[in-house]
Amino acid sequence: MTRAIPDVLLERYRLRELPAPQQAAIEREAVDNPDVRARLDVLDRSDAEIRDRYSPRTLAGRPAPRRRPIRALALAGALTAAVGSLIVAVPRLTVPGDETRIKGAAGRPGLVVYRRTAAGSERLADGDVGRAGDLLRIGYASAGRGYGMILSIDGAGAVTLHLPPSGEVAAALEPGGINLLDSAYELDDAPRVERFYLVTGRRPFAVAPLLDVARHAGGAPVALPLSSELEQVTFSIQKEVRK
Numbered sequence: 001m002t003r004a005i006p007d008v009l010l011e012r013y014r015l016r017e018l019p020a021p022q023q024a025a026i027e028r029e030a031v032d033n034p035d036v037r038a039r040l041d042v043l044d045r046s047d048a049e050i051r052d053r054y055s056p057r058t059l060a061g062r063p064a065p066r067r068r069p070i071r072a073l074a075l076a077g078a079l080t081a082a083v084g085s086l087i088v089a090v091p092r093l094t095v096p097g098d099e100t101r102i103k104g105a106a107g108r109p110g111l112v113v114y115r116r117t118a119a120g121s122e123r124l125a126d127g128d129v130g131r132a133g134d135l136l137r138i139g140y141a142s143a144g145r146g147y148g149m150i151l152s153i154d155g156a157g158a159v160t161l162h163l164p165p166s167g168e169v170a171a172a173l174e175p176g177g178i179n180l181l182d183s184a185y186e187l188d189d190a191p192r193v194e195r196f197y198l199v200t201g202r203r204p205f206a207v208a209p210l211l212d213v214a215r216h217a218g219g220a221p222v223a224l225p226l227s228s229e230l231e232q233v234t235f236s237i238q239k240e241v242r243k
Contacts, residue, residue, distance in 0.1 A: 005029065006168045010039055011208070109148065109200045111235040112139040112178055130237040132189035138162055138196060139180040142173035145200035145231070149207055150181070153220040155192030155239060159211060160185070162196075169204050187237070195220035196235045205230065 005026065012018050013026045029036045114121045116135040130136075138150060140163075147170040150163040162181060164171035173179070187194060199210060213224055226232060 005036060005039075006208070009168070010036075010043060011211070012166070014040065014043060107143060109143045109145050109198055109231060109233055110141045111150070111196055111198045111233055112141070113137070113196065113235055113237070114139070114180075116184065124237065126235050127238060129240050130187050130194065131240045132187055134187045136185045136187065136237075137180055138185060139178040140173070140198050141178055142175060142200065144175070145173055146202055147171065147204050148173045148198055148200040149210065150196060150198050151211065151214055152185075152194055152196045153214055153217065154188065154190035154194045155220060156190040157215070157217075157219055158190060159214045161207070161211060164207065168207055170199075170201065170207060173200065187239075190239065192239055193220050194237045194239065195222075196237075197224060197232055198234075199224070199226065199230050199232045201230050203229075 009018065009022070009026065013023060016023065018026070026036070030040055031037075113124045114137040115124055115130070116137070121137065124130075124136075140148065140150065142148065148163065149161070149170045152160050152162065154160075162183075162185065165183070197214070210224070210226070213226070217224055220236070222234065224232060
């Protein structure tokens with residue numbers, strides 16, 4: 001490791017998302033390199049500022065926005081019950097032949113979400129109701145855009161990056177119809193709405209600044225404030241209210 005560790009890697013180190021060798025290497029750098037330790041301290045302070053900004057009083061009893069860990073689990077093992085949302089490695093889902101297009105997205109990028117059911121999978125519509133524990137599969141249509149990222153924000157303001165799975169630059173998007181991500185996503189029990197965002201560009205763009213925009217957006221806004229060079233489409237899931 002060198003001093004020039006990208007911020008996105010430090011973020012993932014703090015969430016313990018990195019492979020063990022990278023995690024250990026940054027751990028050593030944090031001990032030996034004062035600059036790395038200082039940058040980690042800045043991220044810690046940023047989290048503290050977010051917690052202060054979205055205090056329980058400000059949120060009228062809602063949990064403060066938080067950074068959400070992403071844990072890879074072997075599908076062969078039983079899924080561990082957890083409050084946080086999970087990203088889980090799963091085999092590729094076969095999309096039926098009549099569902100290779102995203103309706104209403106002609107000429108524009110689009111998002112699609114499938115939910116695992118006992119009978120297989122079902123395609124959700126924008127605004128459908130979801131429940132804690134639902135296992136979702138996210139897909140996109142690039143509509144000719146070269147690069148993109150997919151993230152989600154839940155009702156408590158927690159941000160999860162779905163695409164790219166790693167790295168500091170937006171993923172090169174696949175052409176054609178619906179392209180499904182390699183991992184499934186388990187809904188947590190955060191309230192109100194979970195909103196997914198597909199951000200696309202004609203050229204490569206950095207991921208970390210957009211994650212910061214999402215973290216400071218507050219809740220799950222209908223649209224993120226982005227530069228004119230980027231496009232975005234959204235897909236929302238309304239959380240079931242348990243009484």
